[in-house]
Amino acid sequence: METLIIGPMDPWGPFATGFIGLIFAFILYGLIMKFPAGKQSVVKIGDQIHLGAKVFMITEYKILAPVVLALVLACGLSPLGWYTALAIAVGALSSAIAGFIGMYSATKANVRTATAAENHGQEQALSISFFGGSIMGLCVASMGLVGLGGLFFYFSGAMDDLDKIAKALEGFGVGASAVALFSRVGGGIYTKSADVGADLVGKIEAGIPEDDPRNPGVIADNVGDNVGDIAGMGSDIFESYCGAMIASIAIAATMLDPNLMFLPLWLAASGLFCSLIGIGIVRTQVSRSPAVALRWGTFLSPVIFLIFAGVSIYYSPIEMKYFYSVLTGAVGGILIGLITEYYTGGDTENSPVGKIAKSGETGPATVMITGLSVGMQSVVLPLFVIAGIVGLSTYFSGLYGVGIAAVGMLSTVGITMAIDAYGPVADNAGGIAEMSGMKSEVREITDSLDELGNTTAAIGKGFAIGAAALAALAIIAAYMLAADVEQLSLDDPxxxxxxxxxxxIPFLVSSITMTAVGDAAFEMIEEIRRQFREIPGLLEGKAEPDNAKCVDIATKAALNKMLLPGAIAILSPVIVGFVLGPIHLGGMLAGALLGCVLMALMMANAGGAWDNAKKFVEKGNFGGKGTDTHSATVVGDTVGDPFKDTSGPSMNILINVMAIVSLVIAPLL
Amino acid sequence: METLIIGPMDPWGPFATGFIGLIFAFILYGLIMKFPAGKQSVVKIGDQIHLGAKVFMITEYKILAPVVLALVLACGLSPLGWYTALAIAVGALSSAIAGFIGMYSATKANVRTATAAENHGQEQALSISFFGGSIMGLCVASMGLVGLGGLFFYFSGAMDDLDKIAKALEGFGVGASAVALFSRVGGGIYTKSADVGADLVGKIEAGIPEDDPRNPGVIADNVGDNVGDIAGMGSDIFESYCGAMIASIAIAATMLDPNLMFLPLWLAASGLFCSLIGIGIVRTQVSRSPAVALRWGTFLSPVIFLIFAGVSIYYSPIEMKYFYSVLTGAVGGILIGLITEYYTGGDTENSPVGKIAKSGETGPATVMITGLSVGMQSVVLPLFVIAGIVGLSTYFSGLYGVGIAAVGMLSTVGITMAIDAYGPVADNAGGIAEMSGMKSEVREITDSLDELGNTTAAIGKGFAIGAAALAALAIIAAYMLAADVEQLSLDDPxxxxxxxxxxxIPFLVSSITMTAVGDAAFEMIEEIRRQFREIPGLLEGKAEPDNAKCVDIATKAALNKMLLPGAIAILSPVIVGFVLGPIHLGGMLAGALLGCVLMALMMANAGGAWDNAKKFVEKGNFGGKGTDTHSATVVGDTVGDPFKDTSGPSMNILINVMAIVSLVIAPLL
Incomplete structure (x- = not known):
């Protein structure tokens, strides 16, 4: 392979950068561990959550292992060969490691956040929870570079043919997306079923407060935050992040340009550095104003990244037109984030959220209608932006432009993901504070941190959907090149x-995951009811609940329910591809892409808006807590939960899994 | 043009058949009018509904007239020319006449149905209401043949070039779809806002029963049934029916085959005869069992049609392969109908409807989740069937196959539409019975008739969506041929x-129409509250409500709110086509088609399932009326109302309007 001369880096550069990122993650972990975990009762709850999350993820990985092994063997024995098979294994492993470390650190950070909030106040609590989230962010970015960058380095030494290198790397996407699919769907079902179950029996039937230690379901609920909102989300973003790079590499290979094959990895490595800078900004500015610090971190990192990328491409042999595509992607991502924020984060009566809250005055039905209407409307502008990105990025640099635009959008994933993951850590800390009977001011601090995170996270969520859509689109483009179909014309039946x-397909999978939450919650409800009934003295606080049993039930139910959507995602392109043919499969990917993007945006935004409408009422608007208006918005929030945390997010992965599986099997069709 | 030698018919045949259909419609009208309208109080209410519906439609047409005139002038002065302009005018006029006659007769049939139910029982009531619906069905089928068939006859004499004839006929689709769009959306908003407004103030605030004569909103509510569910639905189906024919003609023109151009009209004419037979079957079998009669009518008409079509094509110079496409369409339509029935019409606890009802036990949130899940799931099989129809019909006879399959599905529209329209007539009769204080048995009879209609109508609704999708697809195929774009490949950005x-676009329009219902209902609520407050003695039954004012408000609100969605539908393809180009427009049509079909099925089926879940509980299941479970299902039904009667149905027309506008402007791009 030709020597690559982008800036000062060699093919081993991204791989090495990934290790640097991991070192920083471990430094952050060390910083977190220096803070005291707190008194005995806090540590005990923290340990239960930590253990529950660990058990869930290990059980999950145990189920996943044979699936991945089967994929590896099937691939190795097929004409695709063992290089691709190796990449599948590395991809799965990298994603699993990132998720596991993220979850592991988050469950160490949560107790320390609670204790810090109790003893030292908001600033220290914010630091710890943000560090906790940052570890997840850094692990995602770093493991992507270590895994994919490492394979790139290895393959570019072992193979001469650019096409073969790209083909082998695609396996990484399959591995990563398989893990992402099961983590996201399983985690999403887990977190919502535990949440619904604990709330329904505890708050409504037994009349005890949220996160009350007597409720056997609350530990499971808190475990859910870690496996769903942190590990699940991490593997989701990991998948888009690597998918975008893989697609760009695959398209560049057909252009026979090794520099363009290397560019995505180089950009991701630069982005990781910029994320580190962003994390530093947040850390140093946090004492002035936490809200401003998070916002600056979110916006400055991409800006620094763009300057860096622009300058280094300018001085490299790569044409500037490719930079313009990167720019398009990064700007587009921010735009989608801001649109998402408008629809889900408003706090005036005339904002979409305010309108949903107001519609609570006429009951739950109007809350539903208004919320669904907001969700549907929120789809429009992001799709226009995506269309704009597609148009501009390809105008600058052809189909490769779409891929590299997605890379541009995702390269500062370290900081975006850090802010996404920090919210659940703070939320968890609040739960721990409640359970261990800390004074109410502690809860107020963690709540304010959580809320802060939610607003910024809304931007990240829109970002994630846009990036996933673009990544999938790039993979589909790569598929079309790989499948060697002359044309995929819309007038071809x-x-x-x-x-x-x-x-x-997205409608089918959404339907399944929505009911899965209900079914899993049902088993949970039965168990909690049983414990209240059969454990003497539990409601009086004289006996301990059997938390482990609830964790176990939620684990089994979630993992059980994730199999069908997982099978649909992996098998549907295989079946359509082999039974109907590569042209049908191309059409299928286009249809699934559109359906997934539409449903992902609609569900995520409607869910987010309902959630915030409830909170808006709880702040005292339209009568505040305890009124019928509030109850009406609670209904909206309950419907919104599976929308925004289970079905909606699984759409991102669904399309990426379908696309990457198609790309890999393309030469066999 | 060459002589056409299909069977015994000439180009004037369909035109003449249309007239025969109209004569039968007038005979049915005469039969209805022979029945007594009833006592003074009944006649008065009937007259108010009749007048309200007439005023709405005339006002609507007055708003529409300048729009259509503008389209006619713009078209005539453009290179498209005056033949196309003439067709626009005829198309709009034909649709308007069909809708008006249908509404006019339905509002004559409803009082007579009520009186018959009071004096003679179910059988006579069924006959009258079915005749009322049949007039709408026959008018749709007949006016299509009179208008489109007449133009075909005229143009084939006036022009020599097949392509020019087809091009001119496309104008008919524009006119018909413009009227359909405004009727369906306006009617849908009218009917639901009046319904919601009357119910909310009357039932919930004032505590008086549904359809109580003291409620100033109930007349508007009943008017809504006629303008929305009868006239609106009629113009909707009219549009698909004619759209399918026009698309087939356009594709046949590019194949330079005059026989294939004539085939859709010939099939539609045959279908009209078969519908007449079907209406006869229902009429003669009704005394045995009404349910069986309606079912036989629905299924036997297409069977007879297929035999007829098969034999006549066999003996014509047209190849049999075209018949197989017709067969595919007709069978596919029935399949989609049956799937729709499964999802919306179940009456056991394990059916989708039963599951929704059961989820009411845990409150409105779970009703929403289960209902949405059912709606999403209900999309899957119909889309597979549509995919199958596309695959098979084109396998047999190329792109023309899609168009002629849609014609096959829609040719027995006379009977399908008759059954669709009969339900609202019966429902209206029930309202009149209630308002005029007839004894409760009368209401029971009309309710049973309504329910009977609902089950069979579910089949018709699925049918309508499938047919609209196929018609739109055929128009899009015609667009691709007309726009002369070399290829519309999915790897083209x-x-x-x-x-x-x-x-x-479908998400935007759904969002707008969903909120439009809420906004329009709000004005209605204010007015009804005002009347209860300001008219002395109204609640005691001593004074009369100002019904006309409510009708007026609903009319203005609905017509106001229909303008924006209408403008989006007509202008979006024009803007994309002229600003971005014909290739973008092709992609846009594909995206909109998929989005519209998905949303149409999801919303119609979720809405239907929620409606029936409420009714299922009202029959005494899960505690029956008055329980919390019932209230929870009422929430589902309220959300389902705009889903199934406003936003969902407008999807069908949206895609057809977008497609036909694109087809017409294609040569200008």
């Missing part, structure tokens, strides 16, 4: 058939 | 951009 079939 | 933009 095969394409249309595929489109209709593909469009139905 | 222009196509992808268009797809993303197009996919967002």
């Amino acid at each position: 095969k394409v249309l058939m595929g489109m209709f079939i593909g469009g139905s | 222009k196509v992808l951009m268009g797809m993303f933009i197009g996919g967002s």
